[in-house]
Amino acid sequence: MNNIAVKTTAAKNTATLLITCPDSKGIVAAIADFLYQHNANILHADQHQDAENNLFLMRVEWDLAGFNLLPADFEQHFAEIAKRFSMEWQLKLSQKPLRVAIMVSQYDHCLADLLHRHKNGELVCDIPLIISNHKDTEALAKFYGVDFHYIEVKKDNKPEAEARQFALFDQYDIDLIVLARYMQILSPDFVARYPKQIINIHHSFLPAFIGARPYHRAFERGVKLIGATGHYVTEVLDEGPIIEQDIDRISHRDQVEDLIQKGRDLERIVLSKAVRWHIENRILLYANKTVIFD
Structure with a gap:
């Protein structure tokens, strides 16, 4: 990090998961159940299926208040689901504005x-x-x-x-x-x-x-x-x-x-x-x- 002072705009405290993977049954259920098991309050969820390319794309955002996984531990716990559905995924945190x-x-x-x-x-x-x-x-x-x-x-x-x-x-x-x-x-x-x-x-x-x-x-x-x-x-x-x-x-x-x-x-x-x-x-x-x- 540098020491340059800049203005930071206040951000909400949420996490956003972006997913791309081959389309198959059970993806939404698996993600929703995973987040529920870790006490996530889902704020927004949206998905898209591309039939021509057999792709499933999803964005889900949840409130981090009460969520019982630290961001550093997310990958370890989410790995099984990601592997099962061959997911490419990104976790974004609103408290780290770009x-x-x-x-x-x-x-x-x-x-x-x-x-x-x-x-x-x-x-x-x-x-x-x-x-x-x-x-x-x-x-x-x-x-x-x-x-x-x-x-x-x-x-x-x-x-x-x-x-x-x-x-x-x-x-x-x-x-x-x-x-x-x-x-x-x-x-x-x-x-x-x-x-x-x-x-x-x-x-x-x-x-x-x-x-x-x-x-x-x-x-x-x-x-x-x-x-x-x-x-x-x-x-x-x-x-x-x-x-x-x-x-x-x-x-x-x-x-x-x-x-x-x-x-x-x-x-x-x-x-x-x-x-x-x-x-x-x-x-x-x-x-x-x-x-x-x-």
Whole structure:
């Protein structure tokens, strides 16, 4: 751990179990009975069956008050059930909020929205770090009391710039990286270091208009709907698992500037939802897709 002082948003005292396994009878009963035997008060439970892939996916959250297993002992006691059903599982604790780094370039609308929602308690996480390849958002970071690091990125210094970014992620114990209109393509090494830990906002309704200047390309194509997409980052540009999308209708009267303005509203909403669902442990990934539990 580092000694950097950061704001921590209060979190409820719950545990969340995320499960992926081959679909079979008795899974829900086994989990419910296990939690009952250890005096768990289940708050939320949701499940999904994918018949095509013969998969069962589940999220169950319970109150830790009265639960008679310590988190450190959970794996030992749950091992028999996990082995019986060939489960891949994760246990998440609300008392350990994720530490989030935000990366941004010049456009600040998504950054401002995330910081505002965090301050108001809508995003229950810690945001100790903002990294940018421009200095435009330094004042905004200072206003919200978040450490700001300017790292210039050019074609001939990208490995060195990313090395400095990696060092900061380690220093601040970062769990999730959010690209809030960070207008740089991450290297394969960057993506490989943080699998399923990078969320990007793309300013189009993917898979349409992958890459740069999507609003200009949408205008040239004469589309009637524009959108925004929050997705996990993979090595293939703009093709990672999609978390959230939204759209807005436009007309022949709208110019490129109108598309950009309407799109910014979509980008803010979509990115904040994607980040919220991740930090609330509502997402399971498989086959380059996501399941978002209520």
